[in-house]
Amino acid sequence: MSSWSDQITAAIGSSRLDADDSRAASQSMERMLAYLRELLTRREPPPAPHTLRALLTTRAESTDQDFDELLANCALLLIAGHETTTHFIGNAALALLRHPQAAGQLRRRTDLIPAAV
Numbered sequence: 001m002s003s004w005s006d007q008i009t010a011a012i013g014s015s016r017l018d019a020d021d022s023r024a025a026s027q028s029m030e031r032m033l034a035y036l037r038e039l040l041t042r043r044e045p046p047p048a049p050h051t052l053r054a055l056l057t058t059r060a061e062s063t064d065q066d067f068d069e070l071l072a073n074c075a076l077l078l079i080a081g082h083e084t085t086t087h088f089i090g091n092a093a094l095a096l097l098r099h100p101q102a103a104g105q106l107r108r109r110t111d112l113i114p115a116a117v
Helices: 002-012 019-040 050-061 067-098 100-108 110-116
Strands: none
Touching (some): 002 019, 019 067
16 A cells, blocks of 8 residues: 555655656556455445544445545545655654654653653
8 A cells, every 4th residue: 555655645746747657656546446446345344444434334324425435535545644654653763863862761761652652
């Protein structure tokens, strides 16, 4: 999923895509949507996080959202979640490298980790 998200966000965030990058982003989106389509159309309940179950329930209870909209919302959540988590981890690691005293304090006092996060 990481490669899908990386290629799609690179395409979204760039005004200078070449044909290969554009094609890669389109293929990544197609693969992601195929994965989500398969997950959402399984007969058994999907092994999915609560948010995805809530979207499925909302769709089942309402005719206002069609399946393509559901797929688009799921793809958006997946991409946004991946991007924010990736950037958070990278920025947190960088901050701890730049501030070794804070890293040391977190190692000594693990009870501070939730607040640090």
